[in-house]
Amino acid sequence: MSSKEKGRAKAEQAKGKAKETVGRAVGNESMTAEGRAEKAKGDARQAKEKVKDVFKR
Template identity: 75%
Template sequence: MAGNEKAKAKAEQAKGKAKEAAGRAVGNERMEAEGRMEGARGDARQAKEKAKDTFKH
């Protein structure tokens, strides 16, 4: 289960970076902001999983 959550975090981070870059390329500030938000959500998910791993061992 933890591996699945880590994969979701990485996917969310990658999707956010792509969306942010696309928004920047076309000059769409809203898309760029949404991409940053998705990336941050992925970062938070990854931090949560790392904390769970730390306390698990």
């Protein structure tokens, strides 16, 4: 996994989790959903990079 993409994936995951948590705390369902989506995007990016690493071997 390239360090740049790995960092981007982790940042997206953290930002999404924070948004989801804040959304739940204030009762904002839209923000909660947006956070979940962002976190999923980070998860997908991380999975993509792991697959790329497997095929590099």
